[in-house]
Amino acid sequence: MSLNERIESLKNKAAEFSIEKKENVEEFRLKFLSKKGELNDLFDAFKLLVGEEKRELGKQLNILKQSIEEKLNQAKEKFGSEKKFSADAVDLSLPVNAFSAGSLHPVSIVKNEILEIFEKIGFTVEYGPEIEDDWHNFTALNFAENHPARDMQDTFFVEKEPKGNYALRTHTSSVQVRLMENTKPPIRALMPGRVYRNEDVSARSNCFFHQVEGLYIDENVSFADLKQTLYYFVSQFFGERDIRFRPSYFPFTEPSAEMDIYLGMETEQDARLTKGTGWLEILGCGMVDPNVLKNCGIDPEKYSGFAFGMGIDRITMLKYGIKDIRQMFENDVRFLEQF
Numbered sequence: 001m002s003l004n005e006r007i008e009s010l011k012n013k014a015a016e017f018s019i020e021k022k023e024n025v026e027e028f029r030l031k032f033l034s035k036k037g038e039l040n041d042l043f044d045a046f047k048l049l050v051g052e053e054k055r056e057l058g059k060q061l062n063i064l065k066q067s068i069e070e071k072l073n074q075a076k077e078k079f080g081s082e083k084k085f086s087a088d089a090v091d092l093s094l095p096v097n098a099f100s101a102g103s104l105h106p107v108s109i110v111k112n113e114i115l116e117i118f119e120k121i122g123f124t125v126e127y128g129p130e131i132e133d134d135w136h137n138f139t140a141l142n143f144a145e146n147h148p149a150r151d152m153q154d155t156f157f158v159e160k161e162p163k164g165n166y167a168l169r170t171h172t173s174s175v176q177v178r179l180m181e182n183t184k185p186p187i188r189a190l191m192p193g194r195v196y197r198n199e200d201v202s203a204r205s206n207c208f209f210h211q212v213e214g215l216y217i218d219e220n221v222s223f224a225d226l227k228q229t230l231y232y233f234v235s236q237f238f239g240e241r242d243i244r245f246r247p248s249y250f251p252f253t254e255p256s257a258e259m260d261i262y263l264g265m266e267t268e269q270d271a272r273l274t275k276g277t278g279w280l281e282i283l284g285c286g287m288v289d290p291n292v293l294k295n296c297g298i299d300p301e302k303y304s305g306f307a308f309g310m311g312i313d314r315i316t317m318l319k320y321g322i323k324d325i326r327q328m329f330e331n332d333v334r335f336l337e338q339f
């Protein structure tokens with residue numbers, strides 16, 4: 001049979017194929033239009049032709065194909081398609097399966113927020129080592145040898161010669177020392193990082209936590225500058241709130257203070273957090289002791305400065321209502337994915 005005749009024969013077959021019920025629709029499609037269907041066989045044979053014959057038969061084949069497709073479409077409309085998933089069945093408004101990419105740790109979120117607030121007023125960000133020597137963690141900061149102030153910070157010593165000289169840093173003030181030793185004022189910097197203290201682990205305290213400290217050194221820096229800077233921070237981070245300063249003591253600042261913010265006592269949680277006073281302590285601060293400036297090679301006759309330090313973990317717990325500090329470091333995905 002010539003290809004011409006085969007086309008004619010298939011045309012008749014398709015026309016005679018009777019579609020009387022739903023099942024016949026798919027049978028028709030498989031017989032004539034599927035990859036293994038009869039129409040495809042004709043196309044395969046057609047590919048071997050050349051010249052005028054190819055042109056003519058190609059036209060005929062396409063007409064045949066169209067008529068078979070038309071018959072299928074009409075049948076589909078009449079009986080409905082057997083196929084379960086047609087393109088129309090895809091609901092484009094459905095939410096996609098979210099790719100789970102992890103998220104920032106709540107402590108990082110709060111740290112970044114704090115850094116951004118201070119970056120707006122020109123503070124840079126500085127980092128230093130977590131294993132620190134005695135000079136940078138204590139001595140340069142006015143902790144005299146055997147001074148009881150060293151007991152304020154229960155230290156993890158590291159076995160590295162000379163003995164007793166190295167420890168896990170107890171605060172990021174050590175980074176302040178490094179910065180002052182290497183930089184000519186003016187200095188405006190924040191030092192975020194992890195610090196370690198040998199404390200009993202409980203819901204409220206851990207043997208490591210995170211701090212951000214700040215340092216500002218220039219000519220004529222006063223306590224008023226310290227207050228205004230911290231007031232700006234509080235208003236950006238917590239919203240407009242009253243703050244107050246209470247006298248305190250740190251070996252490296254003089255005078256020293258602790259700063260509280262007013263939370264109020266409207267909710268039970270606020271009352272508990274503030275121990276019934278409405279005030280919550282959030283950071284320590286003070287004017288850098290002239291002795292510390294001298295230790296770091298800065299002339300205290302010419303320059304003065306302020307410093308402050310706060311615990312990020314505590315502020316994070318406050319912000320998100322986290323009740324147990326240990327939860328933040330168990331790396332339980334059910335906890336972490338909430339932020």
Ligand code: PHE
Pocket residue numbers: 170171172173213214250253284285286307308309310
């Ligand atoms: N380094 C102090 C601490 O860890 C905090 C502090 C920093 C206080 C700077 C005053 C000035 O407790």
